[in-house]
Amino acid sequence: MLSDFGEARFGQKSYTGVIQPVPYRAPEVIFGMPWDEKVDIWSVGVMMWDMMEGKNLIRTLPDAEAETEPVYDDQLAHMVALLGPPPADFLKRCPAEKASKYFDEQGMWIGEVAIPDDSFEKAEERLEGEERTKFLEFVRLVVRWKPEDRLSASELLQHDWLRK
Template sequence: MKNECIPGNLMKPLLKFLLTGLDYLHTVCHIIHTDLKPDNILLGIEDEEIISELIKEEEKDPTPAKLYDNRCIYAHRNFGNLRGPPGRPKIADFGLAVRSPDDGTYNHPIQPDLLQAPEVILRAGWSYSADIWNLGVMIWDLLEGRSLFGASDPETNTYSAGLHLDEMISLFGPPPKQLLLRGGSATSYFTSDGNPVNRETQEARGTGLESTITTLFGEDKELFLDFVTRMLQWLPENRPTARELLKDPWLCS
């Protein structure tokens, strides 16, 4: 899956499969994926006849390829428009996955920059619920066809964790003090009063996600906002589990 716009009526059934898989990882395998992103979600082919057609086309007109560092790299082949609903999505690439720690949390950096949970940035200890935040941001990105967060330093054009936290504040309001107190790197971004370092100390008020959603409308939009807001909570312990999310009204509507 690439970071392109996916309509809500297609997102819901796909998301049910992903949440079912994530629940299995968390509750049965006791594994935290840590790297949920569109590149790591595989969709089954919608029509097996495509494979037969591909073989015939390759025999007739082979795809251009070249050797690079002892690897054969093939040019992209366009398969055209979807011929029907895609196959079941699958969570892939467990190269960075970890088993649940004995003491309850980990503290090392994980997740793609713009999908990082606040407890990961703040080094406040993360566990299964980091995957829930990760998935929540990814869903928003796929529905809107763009990134919820920018977090790019205009001077260096590189990722800035401080700007990322600023953007979270603008959407969700200031982080709870209890999260900052347990964050090993919180003092790099916030004062003892909970205000952003080197920024205006006026209490930030969250503008909410409502104005950022442009692809859903009416009751469907309201239900989605309730759904994704449950996932994008500052405090990890306030986020629902994958199994709980499967019962959410938006997915069942």
């Protein structure tokens, strides 16, 4: 079953505003930056993880969906644990009032929660051997801070993990 969660957009190359359910929300959406189809690539990676592992890749507050402006501390802290800190050029593109709640001028985490001790390797519990290696490689190619660093849909279709 495919769904757009009522958030599909048509007709432009770049958009602004909030889309995506909070657990699947791409970093550029969280920070209020312009976004494009690469938010969907992020969502594919996070949803693939959820389907393969039976649990969310990125932790969010349980009531995050109910709030008008979600609190992203837990979500962003977990993203830092998995991806490392965001690149400086990504943070420079973020609206200062949003980024400065979570990162200092050097890009160091200053959010109100601790960065969890987690990684893709620690979180992945179901796969073994080459399948595990290829799956983690796939996820790392799509779950990235910078949208321009994520593979395109056509590039992902050529990935060994999907083709197998």
